[in-house]
Amino acid sequence: MKPTVGQTLPTRTIESVNAEKMKLLSALMRDPNPIHFDVASVEALGMGSRTVNQGPSNMAYVLSMLGEWAGGTDRITHYRFRFLGNVFAGDRLEASGTVTSVEDVDDGLAVQCALSLTVVGGHEVLTGTGTVRLGKV
Numbered sequence: 112m113k114p115t116v117g118q119t120l121p122t123r124t125i126e127s128v129n130a131e132k133m134k135l136l137s138a139l140m141r142d143p144n145p146i147h148f149d150v151a152s153v154e155a156l157g158m159g160s161r162t163v164n165q166g167p168s169n170m171a172y173v174l175s176m177l178g179e180w181a182g183g184t185d186r187i188t189h190y191r192f193r194f195l196g197n198v199f200a201g202d203r204l205e206a207s208g209t210v211t212s213v214e215d216v217d218d219g220l221a222v223q224c225a226l227s228l229t230v231v232g233g234h235e236v237l238t239g240t241g242t243v244r245l246g247k248v
Contacts (some may be wrong), residue, residue: 113213114222114245120208123176124231130162130200140165161199169198169237173226176206181222181243192226192239203231208241220245 134148145152146163154160170192178184198204205228212223222245228237 113220114210116210116212118210120176120180120210120224123172123179123206125172125202125204125206128164128168128198128200128202128204133162133164133168133200136165136168140167158197159199161201164198164200164202166194169194169204169228170239172204173206173208173228173237173239174241177208177224177226177241177243180208181245186243186245188221188242188244190226190239190241192237194237196230196234196236198228198230198236202233204236205229205231211240216244218244219247 137147142165146156146158147165148162150160150162153162174184174187174190178187181187207229208224208226210222211225214221221242223240223242226239226241227235229235
């Protein structure tokens with residue numbers, strides 16, 4: 112079925128952001144910022160008592176949702192995000208999207224979507240756009 116403008120993508124829920132995975136990702140990315148693994152550093156900055164998730168992880172939640180809808184992350188041809196707030200350990204998140212344009216191209220469809228990541232019961236922390244390439248429908 113051909114996507115239509117205004118179509119809502121199936122949401123992806125992240126039940127709880129894991130502090131131990133943040134710590135591991137900090138090591139893998141060689142990210143020395145202690146807000147990702149040291150609660151005392153977060154508290155010293157007046158940001159509360161939970162570690163802060165990395166931006167790339169937040170983008171990955173949304174891109175995984177988009178790729179699942181499109182039939183694979185390899186179909187994502189472009190994305191752009193704006194960070195609006197922090198995601199903290201323990202937060203429950205919802206990644207969502209809406210089709211904003213559908214264009215016929217030589218080898219299928221180019222579908223543009225508005226994308227969002229929201230703390231459930233809270234505020235939007237990431238917004239952006241993504242384009243996927245779909246085969247002829």
